[in-house]
Amino acid sequence: MDDSELHGLLSDLPGSPTAKQYRNLARALLPYIQAHVPPMGEGRSLARLQFLIEVARRDLGLARILEGHLDATQILHEAERTAEPGALYGVWASGGPDDTTHFMQSEAIGARDALSGSKPFCSGSDIVDRALVYVYPNEQLVDVDMQAASAEHRLRFERGQWKAQAFSETHTWTVTFDQLPIGPEQKVGEQKWYFERPGFCLGTLAPAACWAGGASGLVDHVRQRTLKGGHAKAHLGAIVAASQSNVAMLEWGATRIDTDPANEQGHMFATALLVRHLIERNCTEVLDRFGRALGPRPFAFDEVNARRTTELQLYIRQCHAESDLEELGTHLAAHPNFP
Numbered sequence: 001m002d003d004s005e006l007h008g009l010l011s012d013l014p015g016s017p018t019a020k021q022y023r024n025l026a027r028a029l030l031p032y033i034q035a036h037v038p039p040m041g042e043g044r045s046l047a048r049l050q051f052l053i054e055v056a057r058r059d060l061g062l063a064r065i066l067e068g069h070l071d072a073t074q075i076l077h078e079a080e081r082t083a084e085p086g087a088l089y090g091v092w093a094s095g096g097p098d099d100t101t102h103f104m105q106s107e108a109i110g111a112r113d114a115l116s117g118s119k120p121f122c123s124g125s126d127i128v129d130r131a132l133v134y135v136y137p138n139e140q141l142v143d144v145d146m147q148a149a150s151a152e153h154r155l156r157f158e159r160g161q162w163k164a165q166a167f168s169e170t171h172t173w174t175v176t177f178d179q180l181p182i183g184p185e186q187k188v189g190e191q192k193w194y195f196e197r198p199g200f201c202l203g204t205l206a207p208a209a210c211w212a213g214g215a216s217g218l219v220d221h222v223r224q225r226t227l228k229g230g231h232a233k234a235h236l237g238a239i240v241a242a243s244q245s246n247v248a249m250l251e252w253g254a255t256r257i258d259t260d261p262a263n264e265q266g267h268m269f270a271t272a273l274l275v276r277h278l279i280e281r282n283c284t285e286v287l288d289r290f291g292r293a294l295g296p297r298p299f300a301f302d303e304v305n306a307r308r309t310t311e312l313q314l315y316i317r318q319c320h321a322e323s324d325l326e327e328l329g330t331h332l333a334a335h336p337n338f339p
């Protein structure tokens with residue numbers, strides 16, 4: 001990866017970007033991604049994760065948007081489909097009781113499938129050009145042209161539901177679809193394919209790479225300070241160790257992915273759970289020690305680090321905590337030789 005080119009592109013990002021600036025920079029990075037960021041599971045998975053680490057180190061909001069784009073292009077690659085050139089993608093697969101998306105047959109549009117209902121947690125909702133949306137009742141992933149759907153007034157954004165300052169400019173809103181026609185060519189993979197493909201496990205390391213990058217950004221800030229007391233230096237030692245451990249875990253995960261990308265040994269999800277757990281714990285430690293080392297000032301007076309800490313705190317909650325550990329423990333009990 002050509003780091004100087006990437007850092008040059010990222011240097012265009014202001015300290016507190018707006019949604020428009022996120023869109024402009026994310027789109028400006030698309031040719032770089034096309035040229036330098038390899039797919040997962042083809043021998044260079046680590047380079048893909050390193051890209052996300054570097055972006056997140058600079059800005060977690062941009063990383064959240066690009067992580068969705070990379071996830072989408074990987075999914076389309078696995079489905080042997082071509083991503084629309086120059087289009088910025090998102091993946092919206094969040095479920096739960098707030099997700100009411102479903103297909104209905106609409107006579108008004110010639111008895112074709114139409115997408116209706118609301119999808120929560122749509123990062124980049126009015127920023128991306130296209131989104132891969134998972135429709136749970138129909139167990140189907142669909143490729144939606146957001147610009148066209150918006151022009152046809154087939155969707156609206158429920159912007160008021162996102163209360164946090166963290167990630168507010170990523171517009172992670174709820175999107176409500178209103179009888180949006182879905183043609184057969186928009187269906188990506190067979191029913192259930194999205195969750196059952198081996199690539200689903202590979203994709204779960206990407207958020208962890210963003211968490212790791214966010215923690216590295218905090219470590220960078222501590223290292224730029226002149227630390228006076230021994231306690232602050234002890235915190236520095238601990239957070240650098242935690243950050244290095246994140247990188248080592250991602251390297252380990254990437255190596256295992258490249259060794260068995262089709263998940264023939266069946267350990268891929270447990271590998272991802274193990275990596276994600278350790279990175280989540282390390283990030284929690286970095287967040288804690290960051291405040292203990294530097295006191296309240298970065299949270300109160302420093303716009304970039306105040307935002308970075310709240311965004312990292314929120315982003316790591318994407319892990320499923322003890323539910324994931326229970327799943328990992330179940331796998332360990334059944335596979336005495338793992339890892």
Ligand SMILES: Cc1cc2nc3c(=O)[nH]c(=O)nc-3n(C[C@H](O)[C@H](O)[C@H](O)COP(=O)(O)OP(=O)(O)OC[C@H]3O[C@@H](n4cnc5c(N)ncnc54)[C@H](O)[C@@H]3O)c2cc1C
Pocket residue numbers: 064068090091092093094095096097098121122123124167172314315317318319320
């Ligand atoms: C910053 C950020 C951006 C995100 N962007 C995207 C995105 O672009 N695309 C995407 O697909 N997903 C996105 N997500 C969402 C993410 O993928 C998960 O859907 C989300 O973290 C919730 O996970 P979960 O539903 O598995 O809940 P879990 O973590 O499993 O839920 C934890 C607990 O919350 C309880 N709970 C309480 N209230 C509710 C409620 N109202 N609904 C559901 N559970 C409830 C559940 O019962 C459960 O016990 C984003 C998340 C974050 C934090």
